[in-house]
Amino acid sequence: MEKGDVKLFGIWSSPFVLIVKWALRIKGVEYEYIEEDLSNKSNLLLEYNPVHKKVPVMVHNGKPIAESAVILEYIEETWKNNPILPDDPYERAMARFWCKFVVDKLSPPIWRLFISQGKEQEEAYALAIENLKILEQELQGKMFFCGETIGLADISIGPLAYVMPIYEEITKLKMVDAERFPLLCAWMEAFLNSPVVKDSLPPGEKLLLKYRALRESFLAKGNK
Structure with missing residues (x-):
């Protein structure tokens, strides 16, 4: 996968951003990380997450996914290698x-x-x-x-x-x-x-x- 296919919007101290990073690393997915300033949120962040207006937001092939738990499930369903959920x-x-x-x-x-x-x-x-x-x-x-x-x-x-x-x-x-x-x-x-x-x-x-x-x-x- 090319790096540009996946983008992750976050802030350095957020545990919710970090768990998404861990999941992507387990899967071996390359991504572009974009650090946000939550006191001055970017137009892209507001566009990609208009409901909650917060991080993390992952963008895959131009489609945004918000909320860390939802992102983890998406990662698991999209990249089948190195599963983070059991088969049973x-x-x-x-x-x-x-x-x-x-x-x-x-x-x-x-x-x-x-x-x-x-x-x-x-x-x-x-x-x-x-x-x-x-x-x-x-x-x-x-x-x-x-x-x-x-x-x-x-x-x-x-x-x-x-x-x-x-x-x-x-x-x-x-x-x-x-x-x-x-x-x-x-x-x-x-x-x-x-x-x-x-x-x-x-x-x-x-x-x-x-x-x-x-x-x-x-x-x-x-x-x-």
């Missing part, structure tokens, strides 16, 4: 289930504990730990959530592997440690060190500064 219908359903679990159950309390303090943060932390325990159990006997190779569920859960340590450093709240979550720790290490992932992560120090400022902004608004 039940296992495919379970992979999608864990993707939804992260969006609906795990990410919200982790985000809430990051942008709050006091009792609200304590409650969010407790809920996040309970949901992390569910993920830990799911990894019994497996290297990755989809088995022995990185699949759709791993890609969807993957941003937590590099974001949680940043949250932990900023909030001083430890969520994932080897004693409490040995399987999750092993998964995080294997995922982050995989060839697909390790060369595509955002700069750690730059991300730390961004998230620190983001938390301070949310806390300032909450104290007004």
